[in-house]
Amino acid sequence: xxxxxxxxxxxxxxxxxxxxxxxxxxxxxxxxxxxxxxxxxxxxxxxxxxxxxxxxxxxxxxxxxxxxxxxxxxxxxxxxxxxxxxxxxxxxxxxxxxxxxxxxxxxxxxxxxxxxxxxxxxxxxxxxxxxxxxxxxxxxxxxxxxxxxxxxxxxxxxxxxxxxxxxxxxxxxxxxxxxxxxxxxxxxxxxxxxxxxxxxxxxxxxxxxxxxxxxxxxxxxxxxxxxxxxxxxxxxxxxxxxxxxxxxxxxxxxxxxxxxxxxxxxxxxxxxxxxxxxxxxxxxxxxxxxxxxxxxxxxxxxxxxxxxxx
Numbered sequence: 001x002x003x004x005x006x007x008x009x010x011x012x013x014x015x016x017x018x019x020x021x022x023x024x025x026x027x028x029x030x031x032x033x034x035x036x037x038x039x040x041x042x043x044x045x046x047x048x049x050x051x052x053x054x055x056x057x058x059x060x061x062x063x064x065x066x067x068x069x070x071x072x073x074x075x076x077x078x079x080x081x082x083x084x085x086x087x088x089x090x091x092x093x094x095x096x097x098x099x100x101x102x103x104x105x106x107x108x109x110x111x112x113x114x115x116x117x118x119x120x121x122x123x124x125x126x127x128x129x130x131x132x133x134x135x136x137x138x139x140x141x142x143x144x145x146x147x148x149x150x151x152x153x154x155x156x157x158x159x160x161x162x163x164x165x166x167x168x169x170x171x172x173x174x175x176x177x178x179x180x181x182x183x184x185x186x187x188x189x190x191x192x193x194x195x196x197x198x199x200x201x202x203x204x205x206x207x208x209x210x211x212x213x214x215x216x217x218x219x220x221x222x223x224x225x226x227x228x229x230x231x232x233x234x235x236x237x238x239x240x241x242x243x244x245x246x247x248x249x250x251x252x253x254x255x256x257x258x259x260x261x262x263x264x265x266x267x268x269x270x271x272x273x274x275x276x277x278x279x280x281x282x283x284x285x286x287x288x289x290x291x292x293x294x295x296x297x298x299x300x301x302x303x304x305x306x307x308x309x310x
Contacts, residue, residue: 064201087189093117094182103179156212159222187226194220245274264301279309
């Protein structure tokens with residue numbers, strides 16, 4: 001939407017809002033059922049116009065959850081809505097982190113990244129929720145929430161339109177750029193949409209042409225497609241110098257004699273008496289994940305034993 005078009009839309013909405021507000025001010029108390037009904041409809045329209053005008057200024061990203069074939073849904077169970085929005089936030093944060101740091105990100109996002117991609121949700125209209133960026137004052141300066149939400153639209157559109165085994169090249173490129181971990185969080189969100197038996201609609205007021213509606217069965221297929229990875233397991237033994245041992249975070253790192261760093265998760269009890277810079281023999285269970293869609297490979301290690309080197 002060009003700036004000129006945006007200004008025209010804003011002017012039209014402001015004129016309609018002013019007209020309705022003036023009409024209500026001049027009409028006094030409504031008489032009869034029809035009068036009350038018309039007033040209620042006008043008040044609802046004023047509320048919607050106000051929210052849409054605010055959305056034009058903020059680039060709000062609107063999520064609408066609806067039962068299949070319905071215009072919208074007036075209510076959702078609290079647990080369902082909380083789960084959906086929680087999954088959505090996790091995907092937004094992780095995708096934003098991948099945009100900043102590359103597709104290899106994993107684990108818990110740094111606090112600054114989490115604050116930078118934090119969103120807030122405002123009721124928009126029945127069954128619909130406007131998701132807006134609400135960054136902490138110490139947030140990153142160049143947060144690309146618009147780009148991150150565009151990723152959602154691209155993936156959702158692929159779920160709607162893709163009928164061939166191979167998705168569009170731009171979707172494959174997106175998944176490659178996001179990496180395995182971020183893609184997995186998108187998949188979790190779409191899986192929850194299917195589990196709730198809901199249609200989900202994505203829309204920007206600034207970009208109505210990009211609106212996408214995803215049916216539950218399409219959400220499930222998209223989730224499975226995004227999570228399609230091959231797993232291989234191996235046991236690796238490494239002798240070297242312990243360079244990190246954080247029992248609180250359950251993380252370790254050991255550097256072998258060739259200078260290669262091996263790191264991963266560890267049970268706190270394995271690290272409680274470990275001494276940094278001492279030499280150890282570490283046995284790890286290594287899982288290798290390979291995306292069948294992009295070929296991206298990522299490894300995760302879990303420490304099984306840690307013994308002082310003799």
